[in-house]
Amino acid sequence: MRRWHLLALVLVLLTSAASLIAYKVRVLGYPLAPGAEIEGWIVEARLSFTPTGGAVKAELAIPSEPPGYVQLDENFVSRGYGLQTEERDGQRLALWTTRRPAGPQTLYYRTTVTGRDGQGEAQPVPALDEVPAYQEVEGEAVQAILDEVRGKSADIATFSSILVRLLASPAPDENVQLLLPPNAGREQRVRTAIRILAGARIPARMVQGVRLADGARNLRPEHWLEVNNGDDWIPLDPTSGARGYPADFFVWWRGADAPYALDNARNAELSFSVVRTLEPALEMVTRQAQLADSAVMAYSLSALPVHVQNVYRTLLLVPIGILLIVFLRNVVGIQTFGTFMPVLISLAFRETDLLSGAIMFTVIVALGLLVRFYLEHLKLLLVPRLAVVVIVVILLMLLVSMLSYRMQFDVGLSVALFPMVIMAMTIERISIVWEEHGPAEAIRQSMGSLVVAILSYLAMFHPRVDYFVFVFPEALLIVLAMALLLGRYTGYRLSELLRFRDFNAASRA
Template identity: 70%
Template sequence: MRRWHLPVLVALLTATAVLLIVYKVRTLGYPLTPAQEVQSWIVEARLSFEATGGAAKAELAIPFDPPGFTLLDENFVSRGYGLQTERRGNNRVAIWSTRRPSGRQVLYYRTTVTPHQTQTLEQAVPALPTAPAYDELHGQAVNAILDEVRSKSADISTFSSLLMQVLARPTPDENVQLLLPRQATREDRVRTAIFVLAGARIPARMSRGVRLVDGTRGAQVEAWIEVNNGERWIPIDPDTGAQGYPPDFLVWWHGDTPVYSIERGRNAELRFSVTRTMEAALETATRQAQLSQSAVSSYSLLALPVHTQNVYRTLLLVPVGALLIVFLRNVVGVLTFGTFMPVLIALAFRETDLVAGLLLFSVIVTLGLAVRFYLEHLKLLLVPRLAAVVIIVILLMALVSILSQRLRFDVGLSVALFPMVILAMTIERMSIVWEEHGPADAIKQGIGSLIVAAGCYLIMFDQRVEHFVFVFPESLLLVLALTLLLGRYTGYRVTELMRFRALTEAIKP
């Protein structure tokens, strides 16, 4: 059991992290990169009418869980009107009311939608429709059409698609001509199809919506038909018989009832406008997750206050730097001051940028080291000596900032942002190594610390890494798994192979 304990633990950590990341990306739509954007649409419905006196009320059907899209935002603009929304079957209605309107009235409804990965229609199975009481002439026409379609179809979906193709023929036969009015529209064909399908006891309903075409004003409403096969609703194009809504079609409401109604108003007009826009993928995914009430999003760092998020944006990067240090020390063999001092130095570099940070760090550490050797002659105790080093470091920081200002070297002004404790501890540790192991080891560890700190800075504060770790904090489980694996590494370090290369060449046969 002990032999397999670590591999099993690593496998569990990896599987958990990968599954959570895949779920967030595939289901919730969280982006893998910080600059990723998604396409969204702003759809506006403008309802206008002339008041005829007395209290007025206007009702407008509005989208409710449209297939293939997610409603991100809704706005109602109606000065002087009361507003409420209510659910009616599988539709939703906005109701405006006012006591004493006068003149032309204009009401607005605006929604922002974004495409969703799946097109989900409600799965409820409706009751089978009652066969209409056809008269003799219409009954014969309906039966003739049903017999023709039934002989060429295999199930309800193909039956309904073939029926729409028969009704949409450029030159319909006499049976279709009897059922369809002259100059039949899409709505007429949908109503006729529902009428015919009722004779076959197949549930069907009309749906209407708009096409999402950028810059469209006065978008036309399109009618579609949906049939139920006993398991789900299947949308069918009345013109071609093709199944499934196109990706740019937004379902607005279901049923053959009017999309709006006006009480005490006349000359009503409804116009749709569509505008395409781009939004940050992370913001869109967060709103989608909140609307879906996902348990994962409820415990996400994105739900924290902004100032707390900013703290974790930096804190979550520390394990990434720690993993790099583990690799460079145990596998490569780079010498550093302390185990995690380079990570702290890298955090300081974030305030100054890399090149300026290396320069300022080297200047202050060199000057501080000189002062530290002077303090050694005073035979001070450890704590007072560290306090003296901290004081001197602060004075050096102030001196460098003043000189930078006089020399118009703005980079030097950011030295004040360096954590003084990090500098003081680095100076103290370097002086101890200098005294115990000589200047060569001290300089070697100092250079190694700066190299590792630079590497940590480049990896930790890369925008893609910072974004990925913050949005997917479960990725730290992968970091933990790799750290555990490196903890079992007992092979030669790269520096050792280079050091003993001459010896290995000498003993070769």
């Protein structure tokens, strides 16, 4: 096979992995490091009232696609009430009903939100009504204001902004004074701006929401103005005409009507409370991706059952250890017993701490090796001899567990999780090398296997590696590409350079 074919395959693997990881990080917002947290907000609406007799029906506008934020979940608290939600004129509503309420009543709606880029889905533009039927004097004032603003503006956005600043001026002219009472609040200014803009055939609407401040209680809704330029809804501050919502403004509902309606009730009061939270970034991003119905989430490990996730959390780390072994054997030149046996030993180290696991593994293999040398004098066949070694290894594991328990050394109880068959095969391989190549070579390969197993453990079970491979399993495509490249390596091993350094020095001389 030509070399370019391999390079092309490696390039495809690397590009695919990088693209998927970049999409998850930049578009879905997946964190690259474990333990990252994302700021979230719990916003609670409290609707209290007193029944006046008979069945009560309560309606409350609830958020839907708030710009700059995404809703992660929502909860309704209403004992003894029937509950349903519906959408009416583009606005979500929660409907509570009960037949015989007694005493003061309180209904709660709570949602958890977090910030996001973008402004959410595009809002439809409502059909504009006819120009309002202004009274004679009011109509002249409106026309005068429109003529003044039109001469200073270039488009709908600047037209609306200049109009708002004119209405909010601390020294308004007689036309503004006629339309807007002195010391008017935000709500009155928004209503007046909408009525004037209707005379210019510009769609506008009132927006009401709350400021997200940690620990804020008994908040009242804040009113804003939105105008449509034919493509987008542009938010305007009714006190300054500035465009755009503040970063801490959370849109609750749109429209000039009250956000709630009650039947057979009085003394209604609506207030809001806000609490800031810090939640695991991975959990919140996963929930956001699920809400957005991302195609990536359909094939995410998070969609699998938890017990299956736990299995793959370990299996996905095996290629990391395998790549390390390939590098250490083919490039460095470390000799081991078997190709992938050190990876299996490193998996066993996960159940203990590394030092205790290495010590116990060394002790069991050394004792098993003594038994293997004794069996050599019995002249047993290969298969029965391996069976005897496995049985002895199990007995040794049991003995170590019992002794560690008696000595109150809990780590020793995990020795039963070691791969006994792998240790039995290791003992057999050590004995064969000992007989064929001498004890020095056997000890060298044994130490090499243990060192590689320790390095594999450190590489595989580092918290950042564990997290990254589980969250971005496409990273294994990079591991695959590197293994393919190492598969074509035919240069000298580092150990060979050290081995023949005297010959190299002599040849230069």
